[in-house]
Amino acid sequence: MDKLQKYFDRLWANYISMTPQALAIKELFENNGETIVNDHIALRTFNHPKVNIIKLATYFTKYGYVKKGEYKFEEKKLFAIHLEHQNPLMPKVFISELLLEEFSTEFQKTCSEIIDGIDEALIESEDFLMSGRTWDISYSNYEKLLKESEYGAWMSAIGYRPNHFTISVNHLKNLSDLTELNKFLKENGFSLNESGGEIKGSKEVCLEQSSTLADKIQVKFSDKTTEIPSCYFEFAKRYEDETGKLYQGFVAKSADKIFESTN
Numbered sequence: 001m002d003k004l005q006k007y008f009d010r011l012w013a014n015y016i017s018m019t020p021q022a023l024a025i026k027e028l029f030e031n032n033g034e035t036i037v038n039d040h041i042a043l044r045t046f047n048h049p050k051v052n053i054i055k056l057a058t059y060f061t062k063y064g065y066v067k068k069g070e071y072k073f074e075e076k077k078l079f080a081i082h083l084e085h086q087n088p089l090m091p092k093v094f095i096s097e098l099l100l101e102e103f104s105t106e107f108q109k110t111c112s113e114i115i116d117g118i119d120e121a122l123i124e125s126e127d128f129l130m131s132g133r134t135w136d137i138s139y140s141n142y143e144k145l146l147k148e149s150e151y152g153a154w155m156s157a158i159g160y161r162p163n164h165f166t167i168s169v170n171h172l173k174n175l176s177d178l179t180e181l182n183k184f185l186k187e188n189g190f191s192l193n194e195s196g197g198e199i200k201g202s203k204e205v206c207l208e209q210s211s212t213l214a215d216k217i218q219v220k221f222s223d224k225t226t227e228i229p230s231c232y233f234e235f236a237k238r239y240e241d242e243t244g245k246l247y248q249g250f251v252a253k254s255a256d257k258i259f260e261s262t263n
């Protein structure tokens, strides 16, 4: 198997260890006669030079990925890019970073301590994206971060691992309509993120997306162990743009609401 596919397989294994619902949904679809193609994976980080978007992108550009789109999320204080591979069956990679300078001094201090604590050698390895949390954090600090940014708090507790994988709805045979797909998921006991409506986007913006609500996992903080949201599963249906090609970008307004799946 080629190295890139193997890397994604390892990222997937890491992701489902935190997000058992994703494996359950994949198997549910496969048992329903579907073949699963991954539209994109999403990664989160901070805009610190040690771990920023540029750094994380290198794990993919070395396999031939190229940067395509840029996105700004004013309210959530995030910047993001997406990368594409020449092989259209390889997932797009969506990487966002938290704009630390837009937060309180205390918030920045906690995040700086986290980043300073990450082993340089680990960051040089592509395994970094499945290393999880390699620093200590207290639940009280987690809660303080949560007051300013759900994303920042999630990063502090969960660390470096895929935030979500995404089923390409275009590649499904029977569930190619997102409304039907959502209904099927709910009938099978899965909860959807309803922030901004179950379906984000539209045919007009060439992209419709929905997502589950994040699984909850037990996290051991330095002062207590408690349950917090981990990761979610996403579904994307793409439409042709004005050039007649399937749109491959992202819609900031929709992604903004999807970020809330870990809320």
Ligand code: NI
Pocket (backbone or CB within 6 Å): 040, 041, 042, 094, 164, 166, 234, 258
């Ligand atoms: Ni996504």
